[in-house]
Amino acid sequence: MKVDILSEKDVVATVLTRERGLLRAVVHGARGRSKRAASLQLLTEVEISVFRREGSDLGSVREIEPRQSAFSLAMRPDTALLLPYMAESALAFCPPEMAVQETYRLIRHVLDALIEGQAPGPLAGRYFECWILKLAGIFPSVRTCSVCGNALSGKAAFEPSGPFLLHPDCGERGRPLVTEGTVALLQSITASPLPAVRLPQAQEREALLGAEMIAREVRRHFLGFELKSYALLGVLDATPRSPC
Numbered sequence: 626m627k628v629d630i631l632s633e634k635d636v637v638a639t640v641l642t643r644e645r646g647l648l649r650a651v652v653h654g655a656r657g658r659s660k661r662a663a664s665l666q667l668l669t670e671v672e673i674s675v676f677r678r679e680g681s682d683l684g685s686v687r688e689i690e691p692r693q694s695a696f697s698l699a700m701r702p703d704t705a706l707l708l709p710y711m712a713e714s715a716l717a718f719c720p721p722e723m724a725v726q727e728t729y730r731l732i733r734h735v736l737d738a739l740i741e742g743q744a745p746g747p748l749a750g751r752y753f754e755c756w757i758l759k760l761a762g763i764f765p766s767v768r769t770c771s772v773c774g775n776a777l778s779g780k781a782a783f784e785p786s787g788p789f790l791l792h793p794d795c796g797e798r799g800r801p802l803v804t805e806g807t808v809a810l811l812q813s814i815t816a817s818p819l820p821a822v823r824l825p826q827a828q829e830r831e832a833l834l835g836a837e838m839i840a841r842e843v844r845r846h847f848l849g850f851e852l853k854s855y856a857l858l859g860v861l862d863a864t865p866r867s868p869c
C-alpha cells in the first residue's frame with residue numbers, strides 16, 4: 626500500500642493483508658530493479674511471509690512474491706491516479722491489526738473490473754469511495770429519506786454532518802441538492818458488483834459528480850482532513866475538485 630525508504634537497499638512497506646489488516650515490515654534488497662522492488666509496486670497483490678517479534682509493530686519480510694500486478698492500470702490515463710487514491714483511502718479507513726477482509730475484497734474487485742475493462746475509471750473511483758465509506762459504517766442510506774422514512778427517488782438534499790439524504794421538501798432548505806441521476810447511481814453502486822452498475826442515460830457526468838461530492842463530504846467530515854491523492858485525481862480528467 627505504501628513504501629517508505631529506509632536505506633540505500635531497504636524499505637518499510639505497509640501491506641494490507643486479508644487476515645491481519647495493515648502490517649508494516651522492512652523489506653531488504655527492495656530498491657532498484659529487483660523482483661522484490663516489483664512486488665512492492667502500488668496495489669500489486671503478493672504472497673508474503675513476515676517475521677515479527679512479539680510486541681513489535683514492525684516486522685521483517687522473509688519472502689515476497691508478486692501474484693497479480695496492477696502495473697497495467699498505472700500506465701492508463703483513466704486509472705493511473707486511482708491507484709494512489711485507493712491505497713491512501715484504505716490506509717485512512719483500515720484499522721491496523723484488524724481483519725479487513727471486506728476492504729481487501731473491495732480493492733481486488735475494483736482492480737479486476739478495471740483490468741478486465743468492465744468499468745470506466747471514473748465510475749470505478751466512485752464505486753470504490755462509496756464502498757470504503759459504507760464498509761466503515763459512515764455512508765448515508767441512499768434508499769430512504771432520513772426524515773420521513775419514505776423511498777428516495779428524484780432529487781435529494783444532502784446533509785454531510787449526519788450524514789444523510791432526504792427529500793428536498795423534508796427538513797430545512799439550503800442543503801446541497803443532488804440530481805435524480807446521482808440518487809439512482811448511488812442506489813445501483815450500493816446494490817451491485819461494479820461491472821453491473823448502470824450509469825444514468827442522461828446527465829451521466831452530473832450523476833458522477835454528485836456521487837463524488839457526497840463521498841468527498843462524508844469522508845472530510847469524518848477524517849477532518851482531505852486525502853492528498855484526492856487532489857491529484859482531477860489532474861487527468863479536468864474535473865474541478867473544490868469544496869462544494
Ligand SMILES: [Zn+2]
Nearest residue numbers: 770773792795
Ligand atoms: Zn422525506
